[in-house]
Amino acid sequence: MNRPPSAALAALSLLSLTALTACGGSDPDPDPAADKPRASTSSSSLKAPSPAERLATTIVTEADTGGFKVDEPDDAYAFAKSTDEVTVVKPVCAPLAYAMNQLPLGTPEADLTRLTSGPTDAPTKLTKGVTFTYVTLASYAPGKARSSFADARKAVDACGDGFTAEANGNESPYDSVTAEQVTPTGDESLGFTSTMTFRGVRHVLHGEIVRSGDVLAVYFSVDGMAIANGRPSDARLSPTVVKAQNGKLAGGASS
CATH class of the missing domain: 1.10.287 (Helix Hairpins)
Known part of the structure; x- marks a missing residue:
């Protein structure tokens, strides 16, 4: 999103x-x-694990989050299944379009996405007040994570007045993008806030990108039910999920 x-x-x-x-x-x-x-x-x-195998052991789990529900996202609801399907009117803003639609930045060697929601004793259905935090991990060849992070930072600086992303006949217009202060972590970290208007209702979306060595973690939160039901929303990232995932990255990063 x-x-x-x-x-x-x-x-x-x-x-x-x-x-x-x-x-x-x-x-x-x-x-x-x-x-x-x-x-x-x-x-x-002694064969070293592949990038995909490393991500599988590093991605956040329910055990890491003290009861948050962690699932694989349903591709049926994806805006796009690959970056090749996405067209951005302002190409410099493409990293933000990818970050807000659970797509990896740049050209990783492997990537993995999970959808997390409140503790398992909370409602698991899309009900009012339930915010979902997406976590996308991507592993890169040496130096590629750094350059992809730089592209994302450039996008936040250049796309303040918004942009539009298109994929498979669908359109996602974003009204604005601003940098957001986040707790410094990893080798580099970047927060951003985006706004969008759907059927006349304003929604505030939050994202964060963290580089730990040659791995990027992209976090993005959205209140899907609020958007569907025409309620204003301000979907914040889950501090529990972000802290847990950054902790696992810090334990296995190589810069």
Whole structure:
């Protein structure tokens, strides 16, 4: 609108081989091949996780948020399924259009999105007062996260008087964009506020972008039911979700 388990498996494999050798006793006719290192097994066990695998272990979960509901968003309601489907009248504003529609910035190697809502003991349906915070993580080749973050900052500075995004025959006009103060975190952080008018009703949307090494986290909040029912809204990011996700990023970032 990112290996300890692999290292542990490798260590266990080596310990098992050592134990079998120690318990075998003397062998009058040892097999020469038994002394050869099993390079293929060790290298396989120590293989570094892919960008997608790192994101899967870093994305926020219900356990991290003390009961917030965390789901995969339904693509059926997506404004666009990829950035290729989005056209922005002011190209410099494209990063904001992506950020507010759960699309990754720039050209990441992998990305992952989750939709979070209030604690699980709160209503799970779209009811008045329920705000949803989207979290999109994207992993980049060295240096690419930094340049994508810079593009987002440029967009906030250049798109104060708004812009319009189009995709698949749908149009999302944003009336204004302003920078918003956020608690500094990660290597770089940026907050922004956007406004939109739908059927004559004004809505305030909030977003935040955090770079931790070669990973970008994009947060965006929207009160979908208010928009659908014609009620003014001011959808704030969930501090619990943002703090939890930034904490996980801080534990696995590489700058």
